[in-house]
Amino acid sequence: MKHVAVKSLLSVMLSLMMVVVFTPAIAFADEPETVDSNQKVSVEVEEQDVDEPPIAPSDQEEYFKQIEDQYDAESIGAAQEPVKGPYNHGQGAVNYVSSPSKIWSGTKNYMDRSSEGKSYYVVNLNAGVVGIYANQNNYVSNSSALGYLNIYKDKALTQKLSADDMYVYEDLKHTYSGAEYFNVPTTGTYYVGVEFKSWSFSDTSKIRVTLLINNYAAATNGGTIKPNTVYGACAAADTTSSYYCTASKSGYFKIVTDDYTTSSLRTSGGTLLGSQKSDLYDPVFGVKKYSKYKVSVKTPTYLSADGYLVYVKNVAWANKSGKSKSKAATLKKGKYKKGVIVAGSTKAQWFKIKKSKNNKTFKVILKGATNNELKVTIYKGGKKYYGPNTVYYNNSGIKLTMFYAPKGTYYVKVAPGKKSSGYYKVKWKY
Numbered sequence: 001m002k003h004v005a006v007k008s009l010l011s012v013m014l015s016l017m018m019v020v021v022f023t024p025a026i027a028f029a030d031e032p033e034t035v036d037s038n039q040k041v042s043v044e045v046e047e048q049d050v051d052e053p054p055i056a057p058s059d060q061e062e063y064f065k066q067i068e069d070q071y072d073a074e075s076i077g078a079a080q081e082p083v084k085g086p087y088n089h090g091q092g093a094v095n096y097v098s099s100p101s102k103i104w105s106g107t108k109n110y111m112d113r114s115s116e117g118k119s120y121y122v123v124n125l126n127a128g129v130v131g132i133y134a135n136q137n138n139y140v141s142n143s144s145a146l147g148y149l150n151i152y153k154d155k156a157l158t159q160k161l162s163a164d165d166m167y168v169y170e171d172l173k174h175t176y177s178g179a180e181y182f183n184v185p186t187t188g189t190y191y192v193g194v195e196f197k198s199w200s201f202s203d204t205s206k207i208r209v210t211l212l213i214n215n216y217a218a219a220t221n222g223g224t225i226k227p228n229t230v231y232g233a234c235a236a237a238d239t240t241s242s243y244y245c246t247a248s249k250s251g252y253f254k255i256v257t258d259d260y261t262t263s264s265l266r267t268s269g270g271t272l273l274g275s276q277k278s279d280l281y282d283p284v285f286g287v288k289k290y291s292k293y294k295v296s297v298k299t300p301t302y303l304s305a306d307g308y309l310v311y312v313k314n315v316a317w318a319n320k321s322g323k324s325k326s327k328a329a330t331l332k333k334g335k336y337k338k339g340v341i342v343a344g345s346t347k348a349q350w351f352k353i354k355k356s357k358n359n360k361t362f363k364v365i366l367k368g369a370t371n372n373e374l375k376v377t378i379y380k381g382g383k384k385y386y387g388p389n390t391v392y393y394n395n396s397g398i399k400l401t402m403f404y405a406p407k408g409t410y411y412v413k414v415a416p417g418k419k420s421s422g423y424y425k426v427k428w429k430y
Contacts, residue, residue, distance in 0.1 A: 086157050087113075092121030092192055095214045097230050100256050100311050104133075109211040113196045118157050120193040121211070125151075127187045128218040129232025131309060132211060135177040136168040139206045144171035147209050148195040151182045157193040164306065168209060181307025183218070183234045219243055219310050225295070227253070227314035237303035242296040243310070244268060250289040251317035251340060252423045254369070256282045257297060259308040265343050265371070265421075266294040273343035274371045274419040281394050283371035286342040286421035287314070293343075317423040321349035321414065325379070328352040328411055336425040341374070341416045348415035353428050358407045360430060366414070367397035368424025373417035376400065380410050390417070391424075 095106030111119050130151060138145050149166040153159040166180035184190070194209050216232030219225050221241040227248055235241055247253065255263040255276075264275040265285045273293075276283035279300065287293065297310060321339040322328040328350035331337055339349050355362060366376055370393050377387035378400060385405075391398050402410075412426060 086118040086120050086155060086193065088155070089119055089121050092123040092211075092213055094123050094125065095212065097214050097216065097309075100230060100258065100309060103131075103214060103258065103309065104212065106212055106214060109192075109213060111194055111209045111211065113207050116196050118193055118195045120152070120155060120157060120191040121213075122155070123151075123190050123192055123213060125184045125187065125190050126215055127184055129216045129234055129307065130182045130184055131179065131214045131216065131232055131305075131307070132166065132182070132192065133177075133179045133214070134166070134168045134212075135210045136170050136175070137208050137210075138170045139208065145169060145207050146197045147207075148197070149178070149180065149209075149211075150193055151184070152191040152193050155191050157191060157195075161190070162306070179305040181232055181234050181305055184215075216309060225310070225312060227312045230309055230311045232307060232309050233297070234307040235297075235299050235303070236306070237299055238301045240296055240298040242266075242294050244292060245295050245312050246292045247287040247289055247314055249314050249316040250319075251287065251315045252369070252421075253285045253287050253293070253295070254282055254313040254315065255285075255295060255297075256311040256313060257308045259303065259305065260300045261308060262298050264296045264298075266296065267344070268292040268294055270294065271344075272419065274421055277372050277393055283393065284369035284422045285371055286340045286345070286423060288342055315423075319349075321351060323347070323349070325350050325411055325413075330354070331412070331426065331428055334427060334429050336427040338423070338425045339368075339414060340423050341370075341414070341421045343421040345421065346416060348413050351412040351414075351426060353410040353412065355405065355407050355410060357430070359404045360407075361401060361403050362405055362428055362430050363402070364400040364412055364426065364428045365397065366391060366400075366424055366426045368422055369393070370416075370420050370422030370424075372420035374420060374422065374424060375415045375417060377413045377415070378402065378410055379413065380406075380408060385410065388413075388415075 089111055092109050093107035097103050109121055113119060132149060134149060136147050146167065146169040149168065151161040161182045166178045167176060168178045169176050192211065192213060196207055216230055219231035219233040223243060225231050225243045225245050227245055233241060253265065260279040262276045262279050263283050265273045267273060274285055295312060317340050318338045319340040320329055320337045329337060331351045331353050337351060341349065364378060372393055374391040375388040376391060376398060378385045386400055386402060389398055389400060414424065
């Protein structure tokens with residue numbers, strides 16, 4: 001996604017209605033209907049004056065410290081409203097997400113305060129990982145406030161699940177919408193708490209924090225995950241976690257996260273089959289049914305959410321290509337034929353075109369997805385006629401046009417780049 005990415009992806013902007021800012025998803029157009037158009041979401045969104053530079057991710061920790069220091073300095077000697085004990089907002093809604101596209105569509109929780117203090121929702125959580133996605137709104141343009149979020153074992157809000165609090169805030173020039181992943185050790189009752197702090201409550205009629213609370217099964221390093229199931233993973237920045245996953249269908253894996261991660265696919269024994277070449281797109285790898293793979297996910301050097309969701313989508317995709325030029329599969333005009341290059345394969349796949357009209361321009365169109373690149377070359381007889389042209393992981397496909405081409409038999413060769421795999425479909429037309 002990317003946070004929230006995000007993978008992922010990573011700026012996640014939740015307004016009152018939890019408006020989300022997305023970055024483009026992978027690659028190629030005309031993906032089959034069964035494929036989600038999953039997009040990565042970022043965790044940070046800032047609203048700033050035109051002439052003020054944005055806060056770089058590496059500077060955010062220092063910026064939070066400045067906010068707290070300013071709050072502490074302006075609070076000294078000031079008449080403060082007594083801080084009340086934790087306020088119970090009742091039973092919180094928890095969402096169970098079936099696919100990454102559903103991450104933002106769950107039931108929201110609204111936590112309102114008109115003074116400093118702590119508030120919480122009571123939640124029943126399953127053992128696993130919880131992703132919390134939050135936005136703060138101060139309702140008054142010249143007010144400033146900061147919210148600290150965590151999950152607690154007790155309603156007094158003293159026993160945290162995570163040593164680090166999650167932040168949301170709004171001040172005169174910036175808005176920070178947060179995301180955080182928490183490890184939930186056992187199934188039971190917990191308390192999602194927010195501590196509100198402000199140095200201008202006299203100008204603030206109400207502060208609202210909007211929460212999405214999503215409960216995932218846990219993806220643990222070295223453990224097993226099932227395809228077509230959403231998992232949450234707790235992880236530090238610049239680390240790699242690996243998960244075993246067995247393909248239930250011959251076709252391809254599409255590896256989706258919500259932060260700017262990079263993924264690779266290996267055999268169950270650890271041999272590298274291919275890697276993602278950009279953190280802006282979800283990689284695709286060709287796979288065989290019943291084969292066991294190791295999916296490795298590396299986090300970026302800056303990871304604000306302390307984790308990510310991971311989803312291995314397994315889609316069936318037939319291979320109708322020929323194994324050699326002499327066994328090339330015939331392409332009928334205007335009709336697509338499918339092909340799959342399985343991860344680890346270095347062999348080209350072949351198709352042939354029988355063109356009956358002399359000197360008439362024709363086109364070869366290929367669409368698909370990969371973790372790296374596919375190369376397409378056109379031959380006439382035994383000689384190369386056009387190409388090779390490269391289809392990259394982030395292309396929408398390619399269209400090769402042969403001008404004033406004589407009639408005869410043409411061959412289309414589709415070959416993987418180094419440690420590349422994926423799926424495609426190809427056709428020709430006048």
